[in-house]
Amino acid sequence: MENRIPPRTEAVEKLENYITSNHLPPNTKIPSERDLCEMWGINRTTLRFAVDMLVESGQLYRKKGSGTYIAESKLVRNLLGVNSLSTEVRQLGLPFSTHILSLRVIECTKQVSKKLHIPLGQNVYECIRVRSIEGVPCIMETMYLDQNQCPDLEKYYHDKSSIYSIFENIYKKTLVAGEEKISVTYVSEEEAALLDLEEGEPVFFATGVTTMTDGVPLEYYKQLFRADRFKFVSMIKRRMT
Template structure:
């Protein structure tokens, strides 16, 4: 490894340690560059290279003529469990709002019918919505629901309404289990415009089905998540001792 790269990596680690040990919260301003150079015992060029690395990793953000600030942490999407995304986000004390792009009653195509356990052309609701966290567009979601399973859903659901609350409290069909797949895709021009990212920006593509009992699908969804705002986590455990 080149000495310059080693110094940059070491400085990145020092800056991360500084942020962590001083419990700096989001939007907290970092000390001026001169002070950081003295504190970390590094040159100005090495410090700036490390700061750029942290900006690229969305750990800090830089404002021209104003300095460097701690970036809001990425939203953690739990891969284990079927809590609503809205609940997970609000548990992190962030503001979540919704813009409904379209909401229609349609006939299920072959793929949607298969995912929801319906006959082809069965009536469904199709909802496309853009979700904002702290007023920043962060993920784009398409949700498909059985109109027979959830009658009048189009009359009940609005931008300020929680789908999962309606599932639970109005229909008494809370999601209990689910399956989810994650891959990487790239933003189209239209998707980039909605999410405010450049065309071809890498995005998490998530699709899945949640069930309100062991066999009955409740919703089929497809979503695009900004990689700079989300991370996906899971807890791995070993259920029982296995002889190796």
Template structure:
């Protein structure tokens, strides 16, 4: 299985062995792999070597650790193109997954001063603050906090937030035009790790999206935290003449 006389590091050989087991369907997505102790006995190497190999595979998104449960084969990442403006529910349905939401907070508050410029609002105006966990096939994928103008949506209720917000808005006769979006990498906080069911300090993707109506009025500012082990963004880039 591994060659201890090889110049190739043992931890790397173990990584390749596990990858081959996945390719051969010996280990299937969602299944638990042997424990560190079992791997240590199997390969007759130190536990530190096994831990390094498994950690590298976790960082690659091939494995995922679940606190108190063990290490599992990743279910694979959902790809979302950065072209086009779609909501979470629309993207999941395109992939044959069932989207759902758990509402964590729903309240009306004065627009935060830090958002007044982006939303083109004054401090005396109000926004809905909507914080949700977004699920795909009952697996938590993201934590989403949206700030939506109360002047544009007059009568939003908690039950309305359990569906696609974009679909709800379009039913109200509002036409969504475009959005600007930023994306950066970070590590999950202790509180968010529990909500996303990932280990503390796991990598996450932080996404801020400012959405406009077709008449260029700012509609909402959304701050999202996506699991980096289950989600990735892709973009088609063309070279200009």
């Protein structure tokens, strides 16, 4: 006996295929429920399930009183990846830019001291920057760097330079490993303004430490990622024992 695909599953596949085959760009409004139901010969309950599934997965979004639209494609961030964010984005052929909001020397707090394994109150660089993809601000980042490891950083680092290239070429330090934690938070009024979001919108919150070849920490960072532009994945392999 032939196994028939459940109507709801089939509706999801039809909707995904419709978006793909018609090459619908982001922010395009999809046809009305009535039109789609007539097109595929399904009832509205089944169609609404399919739309809900694609909204939940981030492929569609709704505008109250207007309809349902194609969402922006999300950049996939591999939690086990070794490439920098700028490298990954440019490999996709997308314009990427950085705007440094501030770069200053401060005395490290207890938290920064613990993360960088340096004495409390020792000088560190605090760098706050916003990173944009295709002209859209997508990431807000605060970095803390041990000043002893990268003296006179302000002479070399600017919007057009790569911080990791400076580490390697100026200071002869290579960052090879790191530990990162991902959670969800909500943007403040100031953060929302910088990321072109509404206050209180959810974003991904990443914190991490990057170490050099000798195992010494050089960088502690905190990042806010727009949830409508990113998704995080972790590739795993089945254990054979």
